[in-house]
Amino acid sequence: MLNKIYKIIRFFIYLSPFLLLIILIYKDFAPSGKVSFSYDFSRDSPVITKLFPANRLSDPQKIQNNEYYQEILKEPVYFETRLSQKFNQAQVELVFQNPESSLFQLGLAIKGEKDWNYQFKPIDNKIINNLTWSKLEENGIFLWQRIKKYYNLKDFLKNLNNETAVGFYNYDFKRKFKLINYQPAVNYQIINKTIRGYHQFYTYVKNEDLDFNFKIQDINRAPGPDFLDINVYNDQDQKIYHQRLDDDGYISNLDPASAPRYLSIKIPNLPEGVYKIELACEDEIFFREIKTKQRYIAFINRLYLVDNPEYADGFLDLIYQPTEVFTNAKRLSFETAHPEGLQEVQVNNQKLSINETHKKYFLTVDKLPAKIIVPKNDLKIFGTGLFSLSQEAFFNPEIYNLQNFQETPEINFLLTSYQIPQQIDDWQKTSITFNLDNASIINRKLRWMLSAPEMNNLNDKIKIKEIKITYLKEPISWQEFLPRILKYLQKFI
Amino acid sequence: MNLLKDLKYYFLKIINDILVTSLLTFVIFLALENLKTGLITNYFDLNLLLIIAAGCVIILILFDNNDLKEEISKINFLFYFLFVIIILILLYLNLPLSSIFRIIITLIIFIILITNYLVTRKYD
Numbered sequence: 001m002l003n004k005i006y007k008i009i010r011f012f013i014y015l016s017p018f019l020l021l022i023i024l025i026y027k028d029f030a031p032s033g034k035v036s037f038s039y040d041f042s043r044d045s046p047v048i049t050k051l052f053p054a055n056r057l058s059d060p061q062k063i064q065n066n067e068y069y070q071e072i073l074k075e076p077v078y079f080e081t082r083l084s085q086k087f088n089q090a091q092v093e094l095v096f097q098n099p100e101s102s103l104f105q106l107g108l109a110i111k112g113e114k115d116w117n118y119q120f121k122p123i124d125n126k127i128i129n130n131l132t133w134s135k136l137e138e139n140g141i142f143l144w145q146r147i148k149k150y151y152n153l154k155d156f157l158k159n160l161n162n163e164t165a166v167g168f169y170n171y172d173f174k175r176k177f178k179l180i181n182y183q184p185a186v187n188y189q190i191i192n193k194t195i196r197g198y199h200q201f202y203t204y205v206k207n208e209d210l211d212f213n214f215k216i217q218d219i220n221r222a223p224g225p226d227f228l229d230i231n232v233y234n235d236q237d238q239k240i241y242h243q244r245l246d247d248d249g250y251i252s253n254l255d256p257a258s259a260p261r262y263l264s265i266k267i268p269n270l271p272e273g274v275y276k277i278e279l280a281c282e283d284e285i286f287f288r289e290i291k292t293k294q295r296y297i298a299f300i301n302r303l304y305l306v307d308n309p310e311y312a313d314g315f316l317d318l319i320y321q322p323t324e325v326f327t328n329a330k331r332l333s334f335e336t337a338h339p340e341g342l343q344e345v346q347v348n349n350q351k352l353s354i355n356e357t358h359k360k361y362f363l364t365v366d367k368l369p370a371k372i373i374v375p376k377n378d379l380k381i382f383g384t385g386l387f388s389l390s391q392e393a394f395f396n397p398e399i400y401n402l403q404n405f406q407e408t409p410e411i412n413f414l415l416t417s418y419q420i421p422q423q424i425d426d427w428q429k430t431s432i433t434f435n436l437d438n439a440s441i442i443n444r445k446l447r448w449m450l451s452a453p454e455m456n457n458l459n460d461k462i463k464i465k466e467i468k469i470t471y472l473k474e475p476i477s478w479q480e481f482l483p484r485i486l487k488y489l490q491k492f493i
Numbered sequence: 494m495n496l497l498k499d500l501k502y503y504f505l506k507i508i509n510d511i512l513v514t515s516l517l518t519f520v521i522f523l524a525l526e527n528l529k530t531g532l533i534t535n536y537f538d539l540n541l542l543l544i545i546a547a548g549c550v551i552i553l554i555l556f557d558n559n560d561l562k563e564e565i566s567k568i569n570f571l572f573y574f575l576f577v578i579i580i581l582i583l584l585y586l587n588l589p590l591s592s593i594f595r596i597i598i599t600l601i602i603f604i605i606l607i608t609n610y611l612v613t614r615k616y617d
Contacts, residue, residue: 014510024532025532444530
């Protein structure tokens with residue numbers, strides 16, 4: 001009798017690994033189209049790596065029984081998630097505390113020409129969190145209205161073509177940006193304010209050539225060759241033109257500044273629309289003059305002004321006059337590298353003293369668009385937004401895909417999928433969905449970045465309590481189940 | 494008394510079966526994990542199998558049974574003792590499954606298991 005019972009038990013003991021394996025294969029196959037993993041800092045996760053690099057993070061700290069968090073001390077930090085198979089979407093859920101940073105965002109590494117390509121989505125945007133406009137929500141889409149005009153999203157979308165002051169943020173909108181009353185300029189405009197190093201700017205073309213002439217000089221303060229790559233991108237962010245200017249032949253830091261060289265871009269027959277021009281170079285390259293037939297030039301996120309006696313050793317003909325800059329960036333930062341660049345900057349009626357070199361000074365603009373007056377130049381200006389060197393040259397083609405929302409007069413309606421994080425006790429919780437079609441998958445892993453652009457200067461610390469990832473794909477129907485599981489099992493043979 | 498003795502005998506036989514099954518499962522799952530990273534470890538902690546095996550060894554050592562000892566040789570007990578030490582080292586170091594050290598140890602366990610089976614099997 002005992003022997004019989006023993007044999008039955010033994011049968012189940014021997015059977016159990018097979019049952020376990022079937023369960024594991026079923027889970028990995030994910031016929032429901034959904035599989036989730038989480039990392040709560042109490043123990044390692046097989047799917048979600050630890051945050052890295054470690055020198056930008058605290059050790060995991062214990063809150064109470066089995067509850068931990070980790071502090072981000074410097075941004076950006078990264079983590080990777082393992083993909084068990086092909087999925088269409090990844091939904092990332094984060095539990096965090098962000099006391100100060102106006103923007104905390106999650107980036108997914110995507111395919112691209114450069115090594116560093118991330119698609120960012122906001123985790124916590126304090127500007128929108130504090131917006132007092134009327135809010136309407138339908139199916140995860142939010143319509144913010146400065147003055148309430150629409151009572152449902154359907155009516156708004158029906159009238160979208162009649163509304164001009166609409167901004168889109170974190171919302172996949174396929175409308176092409178067009179300036180209806182645009183007329184090409186008759187004469188060339190000349191920008192004789194010198195700018196230094198890497199810049200990107202938008203311009204607009206309609207029934208005209210894309211026509212730019214750059215006067216360039218290399219200051220040769222640092223050893224090594226200095227190249228300039230000029231790239232032109234269309235409104236789909238596809239590169240349509242590239243031109244390289246080789247080094248001036250002076251590679252020693254004892255060499256003098258080079259004589260002016262000229263580089264022209266003339267591209268005819270371009271379809272109407274916005275074009276982005278990238279001036280990719282080191283800070284050694286000075287753009288002494290930009291001559292163009294285009295009406296609009298809006299620099300993206302960064303402008304480095306250099307008409308200052310600091311550079312008199314290289315260039316004797318700099319124009320030492322204050323510079324006026326027009327911007328739609330709400331949060332600005334300024335930095336100079338030289339004592340000659342210490343000055344008082346005026347933004348609208350606000351004043352900001354730049355008293356130290358190599359230090360970033362921040363200012364939140366009271367009213368947009370803003371006029372910045374830079375008395376002495378030799379100043380880097382940063383901000384999530386656009387900058388122009390004259391009011392006439394300013395335009396905002398990002399309105400259909402805002403980098404960051406700012407309360408400007410040009411926007412009365414904001415359409416966004418950004419959801420204000422949910423407050424749970426002391427923690428905030430949010431969920432962000434990414435499409436994986438264009439994701440960069442290396443060794444069956446996705447790479448993610450957590451970034452808060454201002455935190456390094458604010459000495460802010462962001463706490464992360466939990467990261468949960470849910471991979472999503474179409475569920476498998478019963479008819480598809482057998483062929484799909486056979487295909488899946490073939491991978492093991 | 495005989496019933497108690499028989500119960501103890503079968504109980505220890507079950508523990509022995511669990512031990513062998515968990516060890517073999519560990520080795521096979523590890524091989525599958527190397528074929529497709531994440532198939533096992535994404536959903537199951539392989540250390541559990543090692544913990545179960547270690548628990549079985551402790552029970553077998555604690556509940557000494559002469560009848561069973563005839564089936565489970567002295568070589569077995571020496572192996573079990575070493576095995577517990579290895580498991581404790583593995584758990585303490587918490588090495589990733591892909592580490593060379595862990596793979597080598599797993600191979601040694603596998604070889605010992607096979608050798609152990611060949612040495613102690615009964616011929617009918």
